[in-house]
Amino acid sequence: MSLFSSINQSAAALRASQMGLQVVGHNIANANTPGYIRQELELIPATTTRIGQVIVGQGVLPRGTRQVIDQALAERMWSASTAVSGGETLQAAYRELEDMVGGLDDTGLGSQLTKFNESLHNLANAPADPAARDLVLMQANALSGAINQAHSDTQAAKNRTNDQLPILAQTLNSLSSRIADLNIEIMVLEGGRSLSSDATGLRDERYKLLEEMAQIVDINVQEQSSGSVSVFVGGDYLISEANYREVYMAYNQATNGQEIRIKETDSPLKAKSGTIGAVQVARDEVFGSYLEELDTFAASLARIMNEVHSQGQGLEGHKRMVGTISVEPGVPLERAELSYEPQNGSFDVQVLDEQGQLVSSHQITVQNLGIVGDSTVNSIIQQIDDIDGVSARVNGDGKVELVADVDGLSFTFADDNSGFLAAAGLNTLFTGSSAQDLAVNDYLMENPHLLSVSKGGVGNDTDAIAELVDLVARPSDVLNGQSLQAWHQQKVATIAESVSLQRSSAEGHKDFYTTLQAQHLSITGVNLDEEAIKLIGYQRAFQASSRVISTASEMLDLLVSL
Template identity: 30%
Template sequence: MSSGIGLVLSIAKDALAAQQYGIYVTSHNIANVNTPGYSKQTAVFEAKKPAPFGGVLLGRGVDTTEIVRASDQIIENRVMQQKSSLYCYKEMENYMLAMEGLFNETSDTSLSTMLGEFWNLWHDISNDPSGTAERIALYEHSLLISQQFKSVDSDLLQLNTDLTNAVKAGVGRVNEITAAIANLNNEIAGLEIDASANDLRDQRNVLASELAEYIDMKIFEQSNGAFTIVSAKGVVLVNGNDGYDIELDGSSVKWQGSGGNKVDITNNISNGKLGGWLDMRDEIVAKYKQDLTELASEFIWAVNKQHSQGVGLTTFSSATGTYSASAPGAVVTTFASGLDYYDKISGGTFEVWVYDSTDTLANGGGTTVTVTGVTTLNDIATAITALDPDISASVNADGKLAITTTNNHTFAFSDDTSNVLAALGINTFFRGSTAGGMGVNDVIGSDKDYIAAARIDSDATSSGYGTFAAGDNTNALAIVDLQYTSVSISEWSYDRINGNTEGTSTATIEEYYHSLVGSLGIKGSSISRSRAFNEVMVNELNTMRESISSVSLDEEMTQLMQYQHAYAAAAKLISVSDEMLHTLLGVK
């Protein structure tokens, strides 16, 4: 009889212990109800193997076999993968908003507004070619439009720098996370010899989830519970208790192997914050910065080409080009010459008009300089010097064509079919050839009379041959017409993976700019839609995860009451057994 009472006491003791485990686990769940990434845990009970007693098999109570966490790693991985896409588009959306703000199309200082005003001011000059106020207004506005081009270009360059700095910080955080995951792998593998390290697994998943915010990756679980994490280009970020760093080398992201070898993975990072930053820097910002420069370059060229055909209110006593030839002995139509606009020069001629101190043609008429497919800058200087004893040309130390006169002689130009004057920066309106290097020719800054609104009469049969009038607006009207003239402008497509492609757009200057800004808006809207879609997907997957892993206080309180009642019942068993034992001992 006493052995039977002992069995009851043993069962009661195990029952008390089991319910205590249950209460411990429930308490742990309640305590972590607001802990990010925590997965609900449950104590698993199992009936003990029965034992023979008095000819029958009697149960021996309960064992607590394990404490399991409610988690589905497949769903966890899907959440991480979707988060990687979401954070890619989130970062891109943020930078797109900043980028759209740089162009500021709703402002009076937008390039669109300023381009329109530029043509209007040339129209004002065409109405009053000798007007001082009109010339000053055009000059001042041209300074502003040059500054606006430079400002947007500088802001885009700064955005590029900011993105590189963001990548650098992101790379550092990735390395911190992978090192922490490797340490947790080591702890988990050591602890799970006898039991499941549930809380450490949750901590590791939280870190892995944050890692997915930075870089696209895949997770593989080893037999010992450790994670192997593989990222772009198949490089291993974590393998067991080993973490592998990535680094920013210049503008490239490189993976460092255990042997010290480095692998460039820049163009293989497609998602996460790093992917978004790299896409913004190397594709979107780079494209629009280049397109802006193409626009500025063509705008400068179109105005300069026409301006170089005209004449201001006064002729030149000296002139120096604004563009340098790094190799004055090279053919001007070739890249080797070093001229910014070498590709715009073609075979042709231009007229040089030399005037004496009384503004009379010194040589009876315009003198032609010929440019061919073998002409060098030195050749052009020699040809100009040969035109008249009182004019000479040379190439200065900066590689620029410099023209001077003696005996109070002056000179002017007309009828350039070779485009060489504009390519050399002689008698031009703007200087520079890029958005960042654009400015107004210093010659015009020093004297607004050099704004070339007129044209020299080059008709040899005309009574005004070789002259120009203060009221002549021929060249000003030609520049106004540029507003409606379609030109061929390069338009770029940047792709980190497949490379960059140069296309061509045929449009007016303003049409090209409107297309540029319009495409920027379309790109921004597309990114916002992708962000919204991925946000919905992440929320849905998180809902699935929460339905499996989250702690419900209602459920836990119900479970707690069940454990409490079971504990009380087990305690009652001990009390009853004690009474039975006392009764047995009282029998005489």
């Protein structure tokens, strides 16, 4: 081995130290750059050579620059980021629903239900007081309005949530396109991994984009031998090398909302978590489920109240009445499109004179046994039409219409154990069958004196109003043994519990993510003290290599001078 070999060996060491200084300087320069991943110079011993019986090293060779990263830890952190993003989205949705349902002011649903019941108490104490009747109708109108408003607010929140999906789909396409482009640039720069160095700047950018994508949707990232990454969502690939699958918005009839689909396969994007997954859950299970429950509550309120009110009497009889439900008159009751299916039973139609005295009472049979010959709306109407002094028909709007066709006569209803009157919308307090269309019957708003108070005849008793009082607090088969008030209180409590659980879950995910992020930063982040130590090490190695070259040069000069 010659002195020239020693000089060349040290020159290579100088170059390695220079490259090391450059990498350290690059790290220090990017110490505060968001998303920067620390780099290090990888050095390997040069190929050895044999001189006689001795094997001698040939110095050092820079093999490449590598990002310092724990890929398994990074993937765990991405997964935690997905959970945090989804958890915070759901927490916001539950909190918004809680604000709408809580009803801390006088306009809340629970408060209106209580005020309506109090107005019934007032009327029971003064059944002939016109002001008490007006108050009942006013509070009933306020209650139905509160339910309408709750539906409107929840539907608006559901629509706002649904409107986030197109923006998320567009963001996902933008991220996928850029990551696919970076895959190509990285493969070209790294030579398909034929080089030992990482395309660090491009990899940093791709890493940041993957982290951003992980917040939107739960992804599975797999790095290929070529240096590119493949990204999967729910088993379907979204990105593979230079190719990416575009997503688009489509209408889903089952959920009555939009969903994100993969354009190439026309299949739904199977997002279970992240912002996209949480938005879908918030729309369908948070706001959507409450809308369904609110419809159930509104329909139950109308049915429970109407079944009592429809068979009662006010201060006088009816001259003309039109049902509020459009029916199918010629088919069995189960298919007649009534508010609900009446039971097998009967109800009474009473004919009154000008003084409100009973002229005649007629029992109308309602047969619903599921056999041939069961009642239809037409057959029931015919029984009523056969009563002297009363005409009955199904009008052009498909609604049952009854008219007292003799001057001085009127009619009332009583003892309905079939539920037909309320199901057909006759003499009801409320109209509508959902939270959106629930309202007080216009017929009563125009004629408050017809509000049902008696059950044994006009002015004879107050049994009807007595039965209506506290009806909201009584268990009902319509709500599976719950009362209307208990149903509402349970929903408020359930939502409050869901908010608390979601808050705890979101905080837990956030704490876990923070822990993983700290571990990740301890590996990938730039430690200035550590870089300073490396800086001194490369400086000392540069000085020592320079001293070797200087010594070898002096020895060579001495040898030449001999």
